[in-house]
Amino acid sequence: MDDGRLCCYHFNMSNKTNSIRNNAIAAREPDVSIIIVNWNLKDYLLRCLESLQQGASGVSTETIIIDNASSDGSAEAVRERYPAAKVLQNDTNEGFSRANNQAMEIARGRYFFLLNNDTFLYEPALKKLVEFMDAHPEAGICGPRVLNEDGTLQFRSKGRYPSIVRALGHFFLPESLQKRSGNRTLGFYDFGENGKERRMDWVSGCALMVRSEVVNRIGKLDSDMFMYCEDVDWCFRAARAGWSTYYVPSARVLHYGGMSMSRQTGRAVAGHKTGLSGYYGKYHGSAATALFRSILWLGYGVQACGWLAAFLRGNDRDAGKIKRMLSGLRPGSDK
Numbered sequence: 001m002d003d004g005r006l007c008c009y010h011f012n013m014s015n016k017t018n019s020i021r022n023n024a025i026a027a028r029e030p031d032v033s034i035i036i037v038n039w040n041l042k043d044y045l046l047r048c049l050e051s052l053q054q055g056a057s058g059v060s061t062e063t064i065i066i067d068n069a070s071s072d073g074s075a076e077a078v079r080e081r082y083p084a085a086k087v088l089q090n091d092t093n094e095g096f097s098r099a100n101n102q103a104m105e106i107a108r109g110r111y112f113f114l115l116n117n118d119t120f121l122y123e124p125a126l127k128k129l130v131e132f133m134d135a136h137p138e139a140g141i142c143g144p145r146v147l148n149e150d151g152t153l154q155f156r157s158k159g160r161y162p163s164i165v166r167a168l169g170h171f172f173l174p175e176s177l178q179k180r181s182g183n184r185t186l187g188f189y190d191f192g193e194n195g196k197e198r199r200m201d202w203v204s205g206c207a208l209m210v211r212s213e214v215v216n217r218i219g220k221l222d223s224d225m226f227m228y229c230e231d232v233d234w235c236f237r238a239a240r241a242g243w244s245t246y247y248v249p250s251a252r253v254l255h256y257g258g259m260s261m262s263r264q265t266g267r268a269v270a271g272h273k274t275g276l277s278g279y280y281g282k283y284h285g286s287a288a289t290a291l292f293r294s295i296l297w298l299g300y301g302v303q304a305c306g307w308l309a310a311f312l313r314g315n316d317r318d319a320g321k322i323k324r325m326l327s328g329l330r331p332g333s334d335k
Contacts, residue, residue: 031059031130032209033109037066037099038117042074044256045117049082055121055253059130062108066090066099096205097221097230104220109212116206120254128251129209132197140214140243141235143203144251145193154255157204158247159189161236162229162280164292171299193249200247201239205231207253214238222282228275233282273300 034052038045045065052063063085067075069092078087088102100114111133113126125144133139146157160166169177169186177186190200205221208231218237221230235245273296281289 028060030062030109032056032061032111032113032126033103033107033212034061034063034113034115034126035066035100035103035107036063036115036117037068037096037103038070038074039068039093040070040072040074041117042070042072042077045074046077046081048115048117048119048121049078049085051120051122052126054123056126058124058127061126062086064088064103064107066094066103068093068095068099095223095225097225098223100205101220101223104215107212112210112212112215114205114208114210115253116255118256119207120256122252122254125251125253129248132246132248132251133209133211136244136246138244139211139246140238140241141203141208141210142246142248143200143208144253145247145249146204146207146253146255149254149256153193154257155189155191157206157255158200158202159187159232160201161232162188162276162292164288164295167276167292167295167299171295171302190247195249197246197248197250200235200245202232202235203245203247204255205234206255206257208234210234210238211243214241214243217241225275225278228272229279230275233279236279236283 034056036045036048049063052061063082065075065078065085065087067078067087067089069090075087075089078085086106090099090102094102104112111130113129115121129142129144132142143158146154148154166186166188170188173186175187175191218234218241222233225233238245276296277289277293280292284292
C-alpha cells in the first residue's frame with residue numbers, strides 16, 4: 001500500500017525537518033499522505049493501520065505516524081508491523097494540531113488525509129474521497145460519513161460555524177428542535193443525512209482530506225489549539241480563501257470516538273469548551289466573545305447538573321464526567 005521506504009525518526013521540533021523534506025522531494029509523489037497522531041492507543045492504532053490495507057486501496061499513499069510521547073510501545077509496534085510507515089516520535093505530548101503540522105512538513109501527497117488513531121476505514125473510503133476531490137476542483141476540504149460502532153451516523157462529525165445563537169440552541173434545545181429547513185441547524189452539528197454529497201461549514205478532523213495546495217495557501221492547523229475546533233478553524237480559513245468544504249457520504253469511516261481524551265483528566269478533557277472559546281475569540285470582538293463564553297460556561301454547567309442528578313440516582317459513570325467538567329468550568333480555564 002505505502003510507496004515510501006522505512007523511515008523511523010526520533011523527532012525534535014528544532015531539527016531534521018529540512019533534511020527529511022529535501023530527501024522526500026526526489027521520491028514519487030503519492031496521491032495521499034495519510035497522517036495519524038497517536039498517544040498511548042497502540043491497539044487502536046494497529047487496528048487503524050490494518051484497515052488501511054483495504055480502506056486505502058486504489059490510490060497511492062504514504063503513511064506518517066506522529067507519536068506524542070506514548071509510553072505503551074506504540075511506535076515500536078508500528079515499526080515492527082508496518083516498516084513502510086514513517087514513524088516520528090515527540091519527547092512530549094504536542095497535541096493534535098502541532099503533531100499534524102509536523103507531519104505536513106514532510107508529507108508529499110497531492111492530498112493530506114488527517115485520520116484519528118481510533119478509526120477504521122471501510123473499503124474503498126480513501127479512493128472515494130480522492131475521486132470526489134479530483135472531480136470538484138472548488139473543494140478544498142472534504143470528509144467521509146463517520147459512523148459509530150453500532151453503524152449509526154456520528155452526527156458530531158460535521159456541522160455549522162459556532163455562533164451565539166447556535167450555542168444557545170446547542171445547550172438549551174433538544175436535538176429534535178435544533179433542526180431547521182435546508183439541513184441547517186440551531187446547534188453546532190448537522191443532523192441531516194440524505195446520502196448525497198453536500199457542502200458543510202466544517203467536517204471533523206477525525207477523518208479529513210485537504211488539498212496540499214490549500215495548506216500551502218492558508219497555512220497549517222492553528223498550533224495554539226491543542227485539541228478540538230482546530231478543524232472548524234481550518235475549514236473557516238479555507239472558506240475565506242475561496243475553497244468549499246464537502247461531506248462525502250459514499251466514503252465510510254468507523255470512529256470509536258474520544259479514546260485518547262478518555263484517558264486524560266482535568267482541563268484536557270474540557271478541551272472542547274476551550275477549543276470553542278478559542279475559535280470564536282479569533283474572529284469576534286471582546287464583547288461578543290465574552291457573551292459566547294458565558295453561554296458555554298452556563299451550558300456546560302447545566303450539563304454537569306444533569307450528570308450530578310443521574311449520579312445521585314445511582315449512575316456511577318457520571319461521577320467522572322462531573323469531575324472533568326467542573327475542572328473546565330473554572331474561570332479563566334479557556335484563556
